[in-house]
Amino acid sequence: MTADRARIIALTAGELADAVRMGTIAAVEVARAYLAQVEASADRLAAYVRPTPEVALAEAAAVDAARARGEPLGPLAGVPYGLKDSFVTAGIATAAGSRILAGWVPPWDGAQVRRMRAAGAVLLGKLALDEFGMGAHGDLCASGHVLQDMLGRGADKPAGGTRGEGREGVAERPAGHEGARGERREDVAGGAARDGGPSGHVVEGARREDVAGGAARDGWPSGHVFKNMSGESSEAASRGGSVRPRNPWSSGHVPGGSSSGAGAAVAGRAAAVAVGSDTGGSIRVPAARCGLVGVRPTWGRVSRAGLVAFASSLDTVGPLARTVDDAARVLACLAGHDPEDSTSLRAPVTDYAALAARGRTCGLQGVTIGVDPSDLSGLEPAVAEAFAAALTTLAGAGATIVEVALPDPSLALTAYAALSAVEAVSNLARYDGVRYGLSVPKDSYTATAAATRGAGFGLEVKRRLVLGTWLQTQPELLARARAARATTTAGLQAALGRCDALASPTCAEAGVRVRGDVLEDSHGAARALADLDVDRFTVAASLAGLPAVSLPCGLTAGAPALPIGLHLVGRRLEEGRLLAIAAAFEAATPWRARLLAGPEGA
Amino acid sequence: MDPEAAVALARAVLVDLDPGEARAISAALQPLLARLRALPDRPAEAAPDACPREEQVLRADVPGPALPQALALAGVPSTTPEGLVRVGSFAGHDVSSRSREAGSS
Secondary structure, rough: OOOOHHHHHOHHHHHHHHHHOOOOHHHHHHHHHHHHHHHHHHHHHHEEEEOHHHHHHHHHHHHHHHHHHHOOOOOOOOOOEEOOEEEEEEEOOOOOHHHHHHHOOOOOOHHHHHHHHHOOOOOEEOOOOOHOOOOOOOOOOHHHHHHHHHHHOOOOOOOOOHHHHHHHHHOOOOOOHHHHHHHHHHHHHHOOOOOOOOOOOOOOOOHHHHHHHHHOOOOOOOOOOOOOOOOOOOHHHHOOOOOOOOOOOOOOEOOOOOOOHHHHHHHHHOEEEEEEEEOOOHHHHHHHHOOOOEEEEOOOOEOOOOOOOOOOOOOEEEEEEEEHHHHHHHHHHHHHHOOOOOOOOOOOOOOOOHHHHHHHHHHOOOOOOEOOHHHHOOOHHHHHHHHHHHHHHHHHHHOEEEEEEOOOHHHHHHHHHHHHHHHHHHHHHOOOOOOOOOOOOOHHHHHHHHHHHHHHOOOOHHHHHHHHHHHHOOOOHHHHHHHHHHHHHHHHHHOOOOOOOOEEEEEOOOOOOOOOOOEEEEEEEEHHHHHHHHOOOOOHHHHHOOOEEEEEEEEOOOOOOEEEEEEEEEEOOOOHHHHHHHHHHHHHOHHHHHHOOOOOOO | OOHHHHHHHHHHOOOOOOOHHHHHHHHHHHHHHHHHHOOOOOOHHHHHOOOOOOOOOOOOOOOOOOHHHHHHOOOOOOOOHHHHHHHHHHHHHHHHHHHHHHHHH
16 A cells, blocks of 8 residues: 555545545545545455445545635535445446346436535445345345345355246346456355354354244354354355455454444545445444444435335434544535425434534533443443443433333334335335346336346345235234334433433444354244344434444453444434534544554554 | 235235245234334323224225315326326226215215
8 A cells, every 4th residue: 555545545535535635645546545445345345235436436536626616615616425226326337235226327426425426425336235234234235145145055156946037038137247246255255264153153063043932142243252263264255256345343243234334434544434324224234343433314314315115214314434523524514404305304414523523622521421221231341341341431422321121122123124024025125026126027017026036125124024025914912013112212301301312332242253154043043033132222313213323442351352323313303513512522532543553553 | 914915915905925025024013013012011001193993994995085086186296297198098987987976985
């Protein structure tokens, strides 16, 4: 790496924008440095599914030209960013991590990319994600390969008669990028050290039974307790071909999902910031796993026009960044009413960066933080220690810590699983092999749609579609799920009536080991529940539509050092206050400097 | 939910499942369904939108809203030229007429 590139990627987004605005560095120079970084880190991170170097250089040149003409520059002038591949981009293929959208090139830009461009940001490329945002780890980013992984098949075996015929009849393949990136993907999966077992949560027989049976866990997916969790080599690793972003802090651990590419890219210095989406925790979990700041805004605060929908009453759009200030700057550009999204809010957007700066300098005097002690059982010891230290830091900065009683998180998790699945059935009905992407032609519309959807959706998506379809025949259970959501919402609102924010860890475990195949159905069942439970601390805010942020609060002591996230939930439309609290915490901890140095900065 | 039920439910929303997928989905859903059934049976007023609704009949032969083709595609900004060609390959009797008839029944 050249000294110039190292110097550029060490700057925060705010520093980059200031430098471009002052003319001390050209936007094109910044873009070239980051594009070199994207290329150099591609094998290691696998964060991008579609780099867009031509777009990046053109947008950067436009920023430089505007400056040369004396025009005012946007708040993110020259800041290189990555965009989750669930946001549509005109002329750039958008697949949302799914085979069913392979080759689809949207004819229009979503609100997110338009707002980032208007702010002067420079698009480096599209980032990997779990299929349609349905994943907690970032390991469901490819379709066919993952499906075979989950079924324990060899990659060269047909997946069944209908599907085999379907593959032969695929009308559209990924245009250009798939072939070009295919070799690289094989290198990524085949060349990396995959020391994880069949599942990041359950590795050996006895322990699988523990998890499946719901018994108390005596080990953690991060591997900090069990040093030799598995000696099995992953067949999937040797097969290669799937897109699974890596955690820059540890190639043996997942980056978190579903905005997995976003987490990997920003933490790995392959983007200054990223734009992701969060349904049940898809910004906050990867932010926690990768040592970043991730913001889920109030539902409706940021337009979803152009977001490939998963569960519309839960989907939100927000930033992943290295610092609270960077996250605040990006959120300020994304937020605001959009007539193209009927759910977007008309409330004025506050100056989030200014509020964060005030929090950084003024501390937390007069701020009350609520914590539910009963909610903290079953934490990995490293997480428990980091969270306790975080509370001490918050109190040291002037905050008052009070105990609150929150609704049972299992209620929220179950309600989330049910309601998101039902909404997914509706949102994914449009992928029928006619209008978008993959098509498996048959002699009728019905047969074409069924074959296309059978071949195009991954197993996790199908699982949720089956669940959602079944629930539509169970109005009593759906009513219970909606009631559980209402209970969760009321509980959070009541707690926030007497405090400014609620604090918890973002995740109960410090990390999840990279998984290989799931070998048996019973283990798949345990995995489905374990994956759902990753969102234990994040789904309540999602159900309630409240803003939340995850920010780093420490690293595990063992090797590899893994970041741990602090989760803060705020009142509706009080993202500014939440970011002020986060900035005050960030300024009071030693972790900002360590995490700013990045995974290789130890 | 047994694998056969998973296949039938998937079929209702036009998704082909092979036996291995059906078995995996069936197994993966068991613990979640148990959690769902264990949700507290709260009064409907606990959730403003929690009133039980009339059961929706799922029909495998109706892929979506039973709209005429032109109306269904009008205003869909992301319909591509290729998509329109594909639509054209399904004659009106396949998409529009059957869907309309089914929808009006």
